[in-house]
Amino acid sequence: MSNKPVTVVAIDGPAASGKSTVARATAQALGWVYVDSGALYRGVTWKALRENVDTRKPADVAALLPQFAWEFFDDHRAIRFTIAGEDPGQQLRSELVREAVSDIATVPEVRAFIVGELRKMTEFGPLVMEGRDIGSVVFPDTPFKFYLDANPVERARRRAAELAQAEGRGDLDQVLSSLTRRDQKDSGRKTAPLQIPLGARVIDSTQLQVADVVALILGELRRAGVAP
Ligand code: DC
Numbered sequence: 001m002s003n004k005p006v007t008v009v010a011i012d013g014p015a016a017s018g019k020s021t022v023a024r025a026t027a028q029a030l031g032w033v034y035v036d037s038g039a040l041y042r043g044v045t046w047k048a049l050r051e052n053v054d055t056r057k058p059a060d061v062a063a064l065l066p067q068f069a070w071e072f073f074d075d076h077r078a079i080r081f082t083i084a085g086e087d088p089g090q091q092l093r094s095e096l097v098r099e100a101v102s103d104i105a106t107v108p109e110v111r112a113f114i115v116g117e118l119r120k121m122t123e124f125g126p127l128v129m130e131g132r133d134i135g136s137v138v139f140p141d142t143p144f145k146f147y148l149d150a151n152p153v154e155r156a157r158r159r160a161a162e163l164a165q166a167e168g169r170g171d172l173d174q175v176l177s178s179l180t181r182r183d184q185k186d187s188g189r190k191t192a193p194l195q196i197p198l199g200a201r202v203i204d205s206t207q208l209q210v211a212d213v214v215a216l217i218l219g220e221l222r223r224a225g226v227a228p
Contacts, residue, residue, distance in 0.1 A: 006122040007032075007226050009217065010135035012197060013148035014183050016155035016162075018205045018213065022148060023130035025214045027077060030227055033124045034078045037131035037138070038101075040114045042092040043070070045101045047083050055100040062109035070117065074124050093166070102185040105132075111191050126226075132186055135197030143224065145200035146217055154206045155179060 009026060013019045020036060027034035045055060047068060053060045068084040080087070091097065104110055111133075118138045121127055129138070135145035150158075156176035163170035186194040196202060201220065205213050221227035 005141075007126040007144065007221075008122065008134075008139045008142045009126075009128040009144045009146070009221070010139050010142050010197065010200075011128065011130040011146045011148060011217075012132055012134050012136070012194070012200065013130075014132075014155065014186065014194060015179055016159035017148040017150050018158065018210065019130045019148045021210050022205075022213045022217070023128050024078070025210060026217050027128035029214060029218060030126070030128070030221070031077065032126040032128050033074060033121070035118065035121055035127055035129040036078075037114070037118055037129055037134060039092055040081070040117060041105045041110070042097050042101050043081060043083055043088055044110050044114070045097045045104045046088045046091055046094075048104065049096055049100065055103050058107040058109075061104060061107050065109060065113050072117070072121065072124075079121060079124065102182050105186070106189045106191065108191045132194045133192040133197075135200050136195055137192045140197070143199075144217075144221060144226075145197045147196045147200040147202045148213065149202065149204050150206040152176065152179060152183070 011019045011023045011026070023036070024034050044061070044065070048055050048061050048064055051064060053064055055061060070081055070083050072079055072081045115138050118129065121129070131138070135142065135147070153176065156172055156179050159179060160170035160172045160175040163175065203213055203216060218227055
């Protein structure tokens with residue numbers, strides 16, 4: 001048996017930078033497992049809301065963590081999970097969860113718990129994992145780190161279009177101010193703030209198509225000899 005570490009592609013960046021679409025497409029092109037780390041932060045938020053925990057009280061949120069068992073599974077090469085046997089599904093994307101999640105993501109105990117779970121996911125095989133701290137905290141030793149960015153108005157435009165499709169409404173100004181608020185919270189927090197990981201390749205996707213960004217990433221993996 002070889003001790004070769006499992007390859008992890010870390011894709012970080014702010015909200016609506018296109019990292020989910022890019023990470024998913026990259027994983028699909030490689031047949032590797034896709035991990036949306038934000039879904040775990042949303043999972044804690046969802047459970048906290050259901051248990052009527054005040055999501056602005058870090059100690060109450062931290063106390064919730066040991067009470068419920070999480071199970072992770074590979075669903076067509078994307079990681080999904082249940083919490084206490086329940087699949088949160090699309091509720092992870094609800095407005096209530098969306099508005100509360102950045103408070104939850106500041107709680108150090110929550111971050112430590114999630115980082116531990118994310119590291120264990122190499123058991124599923126080579127990974128493409130997206131988030132805010134994957135290259136900086138979760139897998140700082142991976143040689144494959146990317147930081148996706150795009151200008152805020154373009155990001156808001158993309159997110160508004162997604163919302164319009166999913167929920168039938170997406171007001172650009174409102175989305176822009178909510179994005180800006182979340183960017184500030186994600187970058188300003190003390191624990192694992194959003195930052196460009198050391199050694200990450202920064203890709204500005206403002207003027208790029210998803211396929212172009214995926215091609216850049218695949219090109220780097222091919223040059224390193226880890227992708228066909
Ligand atoms: O990517 P997303 O919108 O699903 O992320 C939800 C929240 O979780 C957002 O406030 C940022 C936070 N997050 C984080 O702090 N670290 C990660 N690795 C992923 C998400």
